[in-house]
Amino acid sequence: MTTEIRPLKIVIVGHVDHGKSTLVGRLLHDTGSLPEGKVEALRAMAERRGMPFEWAFVMDAIQAERDQGITIDTAQIRFRTARRPYVIIDAPGHKEFLRNMVTGAAASEAALLLVDALEGVQEQSRRHGYLLSLLGIRQVAVLVNKMDLVAFSADRFGRVAEELRAYLAGLGVEPVAFVPISAREGDNILAHSRRMSWYQGPSVIQVLDGFVPAPRPVDRPLRMPVQDVYKFDHRRIVAGRIESGRLRVGDEILFSPSNKTVRVKSIEMWNVSESPEEAVAGQSIGITLSEPIFVERGEIVSHLEQPPMETTVFRGRLFWLGEKPLEVGRSYTLKLATTEAQVTVEAIERVIDTSDLSSRPADRIERNGAGEVILRTRRLLAVDPHETNPATGRFVLVEDYRPVAGGIVSMDGYPDQRRLVTVRATNIHAVGHAVTREARHARNGHRGGVLWFTGLSGAGKSTLALALERELFARGYQVYVLDGDNIRSGLNADLGFGPEDRAENIRRVGEVAALFADAGFLAISAFISPYRADRERARRAAGEAFHEIYIHAPLEVCERRDPKGLYRKARNGEIPEFTGISSPYEPPEKPELVIPTHELSPEECLALLVRYVEDRFRL
Amino acid sequence: MNHLDELEAESIYVLREAFAKLDRLAILWSLGKDSNVVLWLARKAFFGHVPFPVIHVDTGRKFPEMYAFRDRYAKEWGLRFIREECPPIEEVDPTLPPAARAAARKTLGLQNAIRKYGFRGLIAGIRRDEEALRAKERYFSPRGEDNSWNMKDQPPEFWNQYMTDFPPGTHVRVHPILHWTEVDIWRYTKREGIPVIDLYFSKDGKRYRSLGDMDITFPVPSTASTLDEIIAELEATRIPERAGRAMDHEAEDSFERLRAAGYM
Numbered sequence: 001m002t003t004e005i006r007p008l009k010i011v012i013v014g015h016v017d018h019g020k021s022t023l024v025g026r027l028l029h030d031t032g033s034l035p036e037g038k039v040e041a042l043r044a045m046a047e048r049r050g051m052p053f054e055w056a057f058v059m060d061a062i063q064a065e066r067d068q069g070i071t072i073d074t075a076q077i078r079f080r081t082a083r084r085p086y087v088i089i090d091a092p093g094h095k096e097f098l099r100n101m102v103t104g105a106a107a108s109e110a111a112l113l114l115v116d117a118l119e120g121v122q123e124q125s126r127r128h129g130y131l132l133s134l135l136g137i138r139q140v141a142v143l144v145n146k147m148d149l150v151a152f153s154a155d156r157f158g159r160v161a162e163e164l165r166a167y168l169a170g171l172g173v174e175p176v177a178f179v180p181i182s183a184r185e186g187d188n189i190l191a192h193s194r195r196m197s198w199y200q201g202p203s204v205i206q207v208l209d210g211f212v213p214a215p216r217p218v219d220r221p222l223r224m225p226v227q228d229v230y231k232f233d234h235r236r237i238v239a240g241r242i243e244s245g246r247l248r249v250g251d252e253i254l255f256s257p258s259n260k261t262v263r264v265k266s267i268e269m270w271n272v273s274e275s276p277e278e279a280v281a282g283q284s285i286g287i288t289l290s291e292p293i294f295v296e297r298g299e300i301v302s303h304l305e306q307p308p309m310e311t312t313v314f315r316g317r318l319f320w321l322g323e324k325p326l327e328v329g330r331s332y333t334l335k336l337a338t339t340e341a342q343v344t345v346e347a348i349e350r351v352i353d354t355s356d357l358s359s360r361p362a363d364r365i366e367r368n369g370a371g372e373v374i375l376r377t378r379r380l381l382a383v384d385p386h387e388t389n390p391a392t393g394r395f396v397l398v399e400d401y402r403p404v405a406g407g408i409v410s411m412d413g414y415p416d417q418r419r420l421v422t423v424r425a426t427n428i429h430a431v432g433h434a435v436t437r438e439a440r441h442a443r444n445g446h447r448g449g450v451l452w453f454t455g456l457s458g459a460g461k462s463t464l465a466l467a468l469e470r471e472l473f474a475r476g477y478q479v480y481v482l483d484g485d486n487i488r489s490g491l492n493a494d495l496g497f498g499p500e501d502r503a504e505n506i507r508r509v510g511e512v513a514a515l516f517a518d519a520g521f522l523a524i525s526a527f528i529s530p531y532r533a534d535r536e537r538a539r540r541a542a543g544e545a546f547h548e549i550y551i552h553a554p555l556e557v558c559e560r561r562d563p564k565g566l567y568r569k570a571r572n573g574e575i576p577e578f579t580g581i582s583s584p585y586e587p588p589e590k591p592e593l594v595i596p597t598h599e600l601s602p603e604e605c606l607a608l609l610v611r612y613v614e615d616r617f618r619l
Numbered sequence: 620m621n622h623l624d625e626l627e628a629e630s631i632y633v634l635r636e637a638f639a640k641l642d643r644l645a646i647l648w649s650l651g652k653d654s655n656v657v658l659w660l661a662r663k664a665f666f667g668h669v670p671f672p673v674i675h676v677d678t679g680r681k682f683p684e685m686y687a688f689r690d691r692y693a694k695e696w697g698l699r700f701i702r703e704e705c706p707p708i709e710e711v712d713p714t715l716p717p718a719a720r721a722a723a724r725k726t727l728g729l730q731n732a733i734r735k736y737g738f739r740g741l742i743a744g745i746r747r748d749e750e751a752l753r754a755k756e757r758y759f760s761p762r763g764e765d766n767s768w769n770m771k772d773q774p775p776e777f778w779n780q781y782m783t784d785f786p787p788g789t790h791v792r793v794h795p796i797l798h799w800t801e802v803d804i805w806r807y808t809k810r811e812g813i814p815v816i817d818l819y820f821s822k823d824g825k826r827y828r829s830l831g832d833m834d835i836t837f838p839v840p841s842t843a844s845t846l847d848e849i850i851a852e853l854e855a856t857r858i859p860e861r862a863g864r865a866m867d868h869e870a871e872d873s874f875e876r877l878r879a880a881g882y883m
Contacts, residue, residue, distance in 0.1 A: 006622040078748060078800065099775035103757075106777030135777075216620070227635045232668040239664075241632050270666045271811060282620050284631035286666060297639055321775060335780045338639075396780040403775050403782065 007085040011105045014114035015122035019145040023183040025055030033079030083209040110139035110211040117150045130354040133171040148182040154198040220244035221306035225337035237286035243391035246280045255299045256382035263290035294603040298339035300382040308382040310418040318407025325364040336395040346374040378445030379476030385411045440520030446617040448517040450542045451524045455551035458558035460597040465526035483526040510538025517545040530585040550591040553598040630795040634664040637793040640783035641740030645672045650685045651830045653744035673698040676728040680832040703732040718835040742793045748800045764788040766881035802853040809846040
């Protein structure tokens with residue numbers, strides 16, 4: 001069925017009053033796409049109001065627009081030619097409404113850039129041309145409108161077309177055609193105008209029908225940004241849309257920036273006869289994994305080969321829509337695919353004057369301006385250079401709830417930082433005494449603190465502590481685990497296992513943890529620490545930075561788990577004074593957080609801990 | 620992927636973004652063909668589940684067939700169903716023409732539900748091709764503290780990045796099928812086997828193209844009595860979909876006034 005052909009999305013841009021709405025009205029009428037009675041109704045309305053009929057009325061179906069005489073927002077209108085259906089997006093030409101122009105143009109596959117033959121190339125003609133190139137719209141045709149006002153002069157057309165051709169060439173945009181038209185009179189819209197016999201090129205409709213639909217990037221490397229992880233039933237489903245490439249059941253995949261690998265167990269879809277073996281770019285799917293690893297929204301799924309880059313810094317080429325200017329040192333919320341992060345503008349490399357494409361250094365980018373900036377985040381981001389993968393190589397900045405910028409990622413001169421996340425945090429460098437706690441926190445992007453895990457042997461303290469350390473490190477935290485392995489072998493090598501030595505052991509751990517916290521680190525301690533008094537002493541050492549986290553599982557569960565065979569030995573009397581068997585465990589009275597490891601999966605426990613830390617320690 | 624697959628994938632993406640980013644989310648179920656497709660898409664997005672409440676803002680004046688449909692599928696699909704009754708008509712602005720006044724009553728009912736449950740996100744099944752004002756909508760459309768839609772100052776929306784954070788006291792309307800057309804809805808309904816209320820099929824030479832309150836919705840001349848016939852009819856017609864909706868025709872700006880005040 002021909003009607004199931006996907007409509008081609010086109011945008012019509014250009015300076016205010018250069019005739020965009022008129023062209024849309026004309027296209028709708030000439031292709032027979034208007035609802036019955038629409039033009040008659042609008043003619044009658046114009047007559048009632050004592051004004052001449054305009055084709056633009058078709059678009060301006062809104063009171064406010066008719067009153068102001070400018071298109072305020074992006075509207076979407078459909079029509080069809082003999083070849084295929086179209087959605088036209090009429091983007092406003094007024095400078096104030098650049099955000100709407102961007103909204104319209106970004107959704108398009110091709111653009112018509114309209115310029116007035118009489119007025120010639122204007123500010124917004126150039127700015128819109130610039131934005132088209134930044135938004136990645138490669139198919140552009142230039143329509144030189146209002147030829148009736150310049151007596152259909154070939155000479156005038158040539159001059160206007162040449163000026164725009166030169167400008168667009170500077171952006172690397174090469175229009176597919178330059179067409180002289182009169183939207184109001186209908187010249188060169190559907191068929192060739194007899195009034196411009198000197199013009200031999202295509203009509204507007206021929207130009208439209210010559211555009212090619214944007215291909216879906218199935219042959220680029222796999223990228224699936226994770227939208228969410230669902231557990232509505234027995235399945236744990238990682239949901240997202242494949243932005244590029246293809247994915248098959250059994251594939252070994254990599255999550256970035258966490259750097260975890262796993263296999264695809266199944267591809268999940270609902271209301272399909274059989275679950276698919278493969279999914280491709282464009283599809284919104286879900287996958288289950290061969291192992292229950294902890295992953296979450298914001299990560300990007302790729303194959304092991306050709307993964308995205310990982311970085312805390314990149315260059316962004318952006319346009320600025322914010323009312324307040326963009327300034328060096330300011331922070332914004334970055335949205336890139338499904339991830340969000342705080343970014344700071346480290347430098348503005350140049351501001352671009354869209355009227356002549358010249359650039360100059362500056363310390364701010366004003367509203368509706370464009371430029372290149374260096375953006376830095378505190379935690380690792382997975383990104384692609386825009387030229388290799390647009391969907392994961394472009395971003396939006398948000399300020400005061402509103403999107404204020406759109407930009408594309410350049411990684412020229414910046415290394416891939418992926419190797420960093422596989423290295424454990426063992427480097428602690430000394431810092432001078434005059435450095436304040438606030439300064440340390442600001443540099444790290446989080447407060448320092450002590451996460452004091454307490455609980456029975458086998459409750460999961462060490463496992464969770466190490467998993468949490470790895471996860472937080474990947475998120476840019478300065479984090480370190482204190483456990484029996486690294487404390488007992490050195491600092492506390494002189495201590496035994498009698499009650500006094502155990503108390504001293506915990507005291508020293510508490511003091512060391514407090515020092516780590518003061519140095520700006522998150523110290524995770526993983527000791528049974530059975531006595532309230534010992535834990536209270538540790539709390540006093542670290543003050544408000546101390547968070548007691550009860551890693552809880554009932555004794556019978558821990559004994560059943562018995563990962564090191566200690567309970568069995570204790571029951572046999574081989575270990576004296578074993579906590580829970582022959583020595584008491586005093587559960588916390590008011591812990592900051594309880595993690596019931598017998599009720600939740602390890603991934604769920606880890607997710608709770610990560611959220612707790614992000615909520616309380618992230619600046 | 621064909622055209623319907625692409626429409627579906629985009630809608631699922633929008634629904635999942637809403638669920639991931641918005642607390643206290645709900646879906647508005649008007650029982651019509653569009654909101655039935657939205658519900659179906661939600662079940663697709665969330666693998667057979669609808670993980671948030673489904674609200675019917677009830678005027679009490681729907682067709683009996685619609686109520687029967689609602690009661691049956693609320694149960695069969697395991698929905699967390701909420702019925703919110705609209706206030707009496709006397710509480711509604713009397714300067715509005717009758718049909719617009721009835722629609723404004725529905726807006727009041729919706730406002731009450733928002734207040735009562737503290738919703739921050741409401742999913743609605745509007746489409747750009749329905750009507751010139753809806754053509755200007757965003758996928759994520761912020762509403763003011765008084766529920767209002769500020770059409771002239773909408774946030775930019777591009778590259779699938781939506782406005783998902785907003786000031787306290789405000790909420791956002793989410794429009795997952797904004798990019799669909801009427802005939803897309805029917806083609807998808809047919810492909811997926813989504814249940815349909817009989818009123819959409821021709822009886823005695825007339826059928827409903829759009830379903831609202833009984834007293835302000837009228838059937839249009841049609842002989843289409845199957846899904847295929849509806850699709851064929853829509854491919855040929857140039858009569859607008861909401862021709863049978865009285866409120867659209869009462870005054871040039873009545874729909875605009877309704878929408879600015881928070882109507883869907």
